[in-house]
Amino acid sequence: MNFKVTPWEVKGKIDYDKLMNEFGIKPLPKLPKQFEENHLFRRNIIFGQRDFSRIIDAINNKQKFVMMTGLMPSGKFHLGHKIVADQIILYQSLGAKIYLAVADIEAYNSRHPNMKELQETAIKEYLTNYIALGLKPKNCDFYFQSKRSKDAKKANAYYKLAGLFARHATFNEFRAIYGELSPGKIMASLYQASDMFHPQLEEFEGQTPTAVPVGADQDPHLRIARDLGTRMKLYNFIQLSSTYNKFIQGLRNDKMSSSDPTSYIALTDSIEEATKKVKKYAFSGGQPTIDEHRKKGGNPNIDVSYQLLKVFFEPDDKKLKKIHDDYKSGKLLTSELKSILIEKLTNFLKKHHENRRKAEKEVDKFLQN
Amino acid sequence: MNFKVTPWEVKGKIDYDKLMNEFGIKPLPKLPKQFEENHLFRRNIIFGQRDFSRIIDAINNKQKFVMMTGLMPSGKFHLGHKIVADQIILYQSLGAKIYLAVADIEAYNSRHPNMKELQETAIKEYLTNYIALGLKPKNCDFYFQSKRSKDAKKANAYYKLAGLFARHATFNEFRAIYGELSPGKIMASLYQASDMFHPQLEEFEGQTPTAVPVGADQDPHLRIARDLGTRMKLYNFIQLSSTYNKFIQGLRNDKMSSSDPTSYIALTDSIEEATKKVKKYAFSGGQPTIDEHRKKGGNPNIDVSYQLLKVFFEPDDKKLKKIHDDYKSGKLLTSELKSILIEKLTNFLKKHHENRRKAEKEVDKFLQN
Structure with a gap:
């Protein structure tokens, strides 16, 4: 394969069919309307799953279920992180x-x-943005691996x-x-397995279907965790249900990386910065x-502005299709496409920055657990 | 070398000078009288140390110090385990x-x-015997790695x-x-390092000299822990002080092994069993x-009965020397030597079994932490 996807490196042009085949990820099954209403699922941006039918069943049967995911608290919270945040909020609205x-x-x-900086980043970047995006303290257990609970x-x-x-x-x-291995990586993997399965311990929820939405690069951790869960006979765990989202292109069509601010739009970027x-x-x-553009038309599939509209800012399929078709036909120019994105992005950031200010006051409620 | 000492295997005739040289263990320094009064130290059964002067200083200066040691809760508690138990009780009497x-x-x-069996063994075999041997609940933190504390x-x-x-x-x-390595061994080693250093965390005692009395086979764990403690800059740990005791011969002069009851005397053996x-x-x-014995004399250095008297049952140096000399000269027969041991052992077990019955009622106090 001329692409590489590991938890530590993603490179090359990713062929998602090949990836699914190699990893053993299945396509999404027929989804209930709550998921179909969400454009991430509807547009196949969340493209694959393992054992996801358990979550669908739980929702259809109004049974308890858990959504668990992790965050690596380094750098700015940017659009690449928003895709999981949007799913967290979706699952919370579905009763998880x-x-x-x-x-x-x-x-x-x-x-x-x-460690201090890591904890600050987790709160100021991740948690605050989650709350501003709509996460509620009720039914939410936000924790640090280094400080699991105030309940011994x-x-x-x-x-x-x-x-x-x-x-x-x-x-x-x-x-x-x-x-390549190290003791730190092994430890990380074992902690992750505990992150994913511990909601099912009797001290937490007991045996419960658990959805784990992740980027495709995180599947190796899932595979290890699934195997560990199966072999661990002291507990009777229900196997994990996971979904996989596609990677968000970086602005310059390479990797969206926390270490390069020109590759991403952070949710704390000012409107001016983001526009620029x-x-x-x-x-x-x-x-x-x-x-030439009028004559040959553009390619929306590689156009980052179009992709950002598709993934984040234009949930209306008809409107998105019109943008797609107009761009492809050459009717819509790149500068015009960018203007559409900038307008949507401006509205989003304006509201989000306001929400962040409110969210800052709510942070403590989440840290009370 | 024609002997092997690892945490998982001890075999061959151990040359302690070579062992110290290879491991980097130092001989005991001049000890204050509290240690000299203890025959384990006085007779060089505890034969080596690392950084033990810190503990001596703490005792001399009446400063706080910690004694930490671990136990593997498998099988019967036998004389091979008593040697560390005796040290625990010594350190407690010295204020640790x-x-x-x-x-x-x-x-x-x-x-x-x-896990249930492991926890039962820890309590019924180890803790109950420790208490019967004199361990007091005051200033004692007895815990399971799987359940560190009731304080979150x-x-x-x-x-x-x-x-x-x-x-x-x-x-x-x-x-x-x-x-040879495995994820389980790596995890064990990291937990052990935390066992040894965590008493110095602010949630526990804060920076404190810590004595770790172990069998010589446990030194690899100490070496790893010392290195980890030095490299861990988030905390300012005082380096560990460790002492090393010699191995106790098995009854038949091979390994004293929990899996072979004819190799040990358990502290719950009846007097009849032990005598037999x-x-x-x-x-x-x-x-x-x-x-032939009268003519050539015996060899107390390889005689298990003599060794058990030396390590456990005859703390009086003069009396021990007389037994040694009489056996060596041929004046004391093997059957007579065994009778001396049996008498001492009988007295010990009788009292110990009584103490165990009392100890069973005290166990809960130790599990309250």
Whole structure:
């Protein structure tokens, strides 16, 4: 394959069919309307799943279920992170109990030695933006791997599970799935398995279907966790249900990376900054000259502005189709397409920055658990 | 070398000078009288140390210090375990705060899948015998690795430390020290490092000299923990002080092993059983016939009965020397030597079994922490 997808590296042009085939990810089944109403599912931006039918059943039967996902608290919270945030909020609206793990121990063990900074980033960047995007404190358990709970029974149970999972892991498996290994990576993987399965411990929810929405690069962690969960006979876990979203292109059509501010739009970027980034960096699928564009048309599939509209800012399928068709026919110019995005983005950021100010006051409620 | 000492295997005739040289263990320094009064130190049964002067200083200066040690809760508690128990009680009498870790996560990760059985063994075999031998609930923190504390702050802090240590460990180091590796062994090693250093966290005692008395086979864990403690800059740990005791010969002069009841005397053995084991199995340094014994004399250095008197049952140096000399000269026969041991052992077991009955009522106090 001429692309590479691991939790530590994503490169090349990703062929999602090949990826699904190699990883063993299944396409989405027929979804109930609550999911179809969400454009991420409807547009196949969330393109695959494992055992997701359990979550559909739970929703259809009005049974309890959990949504669990993790965040690596480094750098700015940008549009690449919003795709999971949008799903968290969707699941909360569908009645899921939300578990959000701040992978601060994992972050420390990879490359971020400053625990205080990690915790600040988790709160100021991630949690505050989640709340501003609509996350509610009710039914939400937001925690740090390094400080699981103020309830000792819960804390002990969570860490015990991570500790016991070690017995059921093998080097060969880690190596086959992760490639190069280190004690820190092994620890991270065992903590992640506990993050994903511990909601099912009796100290938490008990046996419960658990949805884990992730980017496709996180599937190796899921595969390890699934195997560990199966082998762990001390508990009777229900297997995890996971969904996979496609990667969001970086502004310049390469990787969206926290270490390069010209590759992303952060949710704390000012409207001016964001506008400037779109104008200056957003990779265009249009032709070099207006004449040529009118004649040959643009390519929306590689145009970053179009992609951002598709993934985040134009939930109306008809309107999106018109933009798509007009751009493809050459009727819509790149500058005009960018203007559409900028207007939508401006409205979003304006409202979001207001919401962030309100959210800052709510943060404490989330940290009370 | 024609002996092997690892945490998982001890075999061959151990040359302690070579062992100290290879491991980097130092001989005991001049000890204050509180230690000299204890025959384990005085007779060089505790033969080596690392950084033990810190503990001596703390005692001399009446400063706070900690004694931490762990136990693997498998099988019967036998004389091979009593040597560390005797030290625990010595340190408690010297004013140390005692930390006792039940390595149940480590046990699960090695070969003991039944967590309930592990916890029962820890309490019925280890803790009850410790109490019967004189351990007091005051200043004693007895805990399970799987359930660190009823205080959530303490629990979180302990596990966090184990999690963060992973960053500072390398495979090469693990491999060099442990040989063959597995995720379970790595986890065990990181938990052990947290066991040894966590008493110094602010949630526990704060920076404090910490004595770790262990068998010589446990030094690899100490070496890893010392390195991790040094590299961990988030905390300002005082380096560990450790002491090393010699191995107790098995009854038949091979390994004292929990899996072979003829190799040990358990502290719950009845007086009849224990007597029978000494008579039947205790390896003799005497000669094949009485005549020959009278003529050539016996070898107390390889005689198991003599060794048990030396390590456990005859604290009076003069009396021990007389037994030694009489046996060596041939004046004392093997059967007579065994009778001396049996009398001492009978007195000990009788009193100990009584103490165990009292201890059973005190167990709960220790589990309240």
